[in-house]
Amino acid sequence: METDLLATCMAALELLFSGDAELWTIIWVSFRVSMTAILIAAVPAILLGFVLAMVPFPGRWMVVAFFNALMSVPTVVVGLTLYLLLSRSGPFGDLHLLFTQPAMVVGQVLLCLPVLVCMSHAAFQGIDRRAWETARTLGASHWRALLTLTLEARFALLGAVLAGFGRIISEVGCSMMVGGNILSYTRNIPTAIALETSKGQFAQGVALGLVLLVLALTLNFVLASVRGKGQLV
């Protein structure tokens, strides 16, 4: 048993370092889809987080509670909802997005947006209101003052982006439902792990798992060091 486990790990490492084309295509699809989703979601989420923190309006607390609740929605439920919308009989069936990378991007945007909004909201809430007033009295327009506050909160906002990325790079439910796990197209790291493990092909699963593990450790390390810098400022 132990020999099998060791052999599997060795095979996994060999797959990784030998540059196995299929393996690295899966890794590339994962990063491409998740990076695209984060880039699409980041700016609107940060803007919304700013508005929720700085602009009083009726029902603001409900919007904040709504996004907090969305963070808890299981990824497979988001995937199922999107599947129903994008399927041939759904309202957006004519777009032919189901089982494509764009569909996966949409799903991951929906998954990371609540995380980004809630953490951006917290980041801007943590900024002294005097920062906004100081920027404005020194001549900043609303947009320029927003940029100033974003720079003031840059470490916390970077933490929000990393947390959002962490949520989507490792999610399997939504990617499986709307991506279809098509080799060299929509098969990403989590869906490949699920498939290979179900086939008994553990080496590739372990190799991809190692990639996720290294990524998770790296993200957390960067997050911790960024938060530490934020506290020192």
Place this chain on the structure above:
Amino acid sequence: MRLEVQADNVVKRFGERELFSIQRLHLGEGERLHLSGENGAGKTTLMKILAGLDRPCEGQVRITPKARRWWSDRIHPAVIYLHQTPYLFAGSVEDNVSYGLKLRRCASEVRRKRTRDALTWARLDHLATQPAHSLSGGEKQRLALARAWILEPKLMFLDEPTANLDSHSVTTVAGLVEELVHTGTTVMISSHQENAVTALCTRRLSLAQGRLYETGFTDEAPYVQH
């Protein structure tokens, strides 16, 4: 440019509680005003309303000549408000001092020279590259003054500029404010105590029980309610 402020029927409420109601207040060019009042009287709120950082519930504040910014005519480019405890942006002392000039898209060489001049004026040249957050209380107050001075304001609101400062720092800040005043800048200084800075003022206003009273300006009307 003669800058004047006219506030008419300004009322500020928080919920059901009326903080103050001011019938009329006029600030003329070159005036030095001391705004006194107990804690919670509304001095900060009044100054922020006059500076355009807050809105009155009723009434209006007019600053002439009008600002020409397309994005706001409430915050005048020649009017600056300084907090009791200044907020300093992340970055160095000179980054903070030059913040306003960067917004005005000043040429980099001009900006560098004026930043040096401002640092010298505030006696902060030796701290130019230091992180702003590492400064002492008195140094932060001088930095905030330099950050405003560099923009050549016509009107400045100084909210409790010497709160929590030792006597030496109070004297230094008073010296800087006096230099500002001698350039013709109108200043309104809020403080609930008399000190070297408020001693520069020639016109005294008192905010009490929701009303603004003028004291010690003219002999004919020593107590005039606004």
